[in-house]
Amino acid sequence: MSKTKIYIDGACIGNPGKSGAGVVFYNEKGQQLCELSHYLGEATNNIAEYQSLILALKKAMEIGLDNLFIYTDSELIARQINGFYKVRDKKLKLLYKKAMELLTNFKSVRVRHISRDENKYADRLAMQAVKKEKGDASIFA
Template sequence: MEFTEIRRVPSNEVVVNNILNVHPASWNAPSGDFVKINVDGGWIGDTLKGGVGVVIRNTGGQFVGGLAGLICCDSALAAEAHSAIKGLALSANLGFRDVIVETDSKLLINGINGDFRNKVWSIMLLLEEIHRICGSMHEVRWSWVHRDLNWAAHEVAMIGVRAMELESWVSRPPLSLVQVLVSDGLPCPP
């Protein structure tokens, strides 16, 4: 239902060095033969785990693919890069060769364009993988979008993060619950 609530407004996208500068009031559908891949990554620093979210929509704004997954990584930027890799790979597997990748990470887009300031160099191997996948496609454009307009991919990424938290809770429940289970004579994790 969330996907059908997206309003379409006239596009004000401008291509500059294969990057779209987007300042829409709401999510915009891609034009022509393009699909839009919204990607987002989430990261929990003390666990070195994260989640990736990918939502792919066509020119009509209809959902045509997506995924949520868990990853191991060492930074929020790496989680963003992993989400881009997963999105590009899924798009290629679905047969889409003209794509717009939309992310709320300006640092990721900077790294893709060769700007390695602000620790972007730390994801060099991930950037090489992104460029390798892009090389197998017909046309890939990169678009920065404000975090508020990337909510679909963010929510999907958070599914992975929530699953990780639930997994942690199941294997290590709160001490108060362990005490209740023990006092009731029920088995519980150590």
């Protein structure tokens, strides 16, 4: 079972404000598999973070991955997904529910909180989407 590392980030200019999601996939050898940069429109930072997770999970399903290590600089997302924090916000509850449904499609998923310094590339992709107000998936074979 190969392990895939996925770095996710949501970015927001203003809160709420223009937002974007950035996602980067790496194989076991540390080689980049793909990256995603997606404009989300008007959202809060936490909504953008959840959207980046959902985007990553959908892409992982699409390319047939099943053993995921997901890294986020959002302590809130990591703790909510891992069951340490309750989800109180109504909008976040919907996104949380969607993420949890998607998680059932994988053999193994671990979500871990990391520092912003460890997540710079995903952050850059998210900010690019915000600034350009667009963004598409970019795949590396």
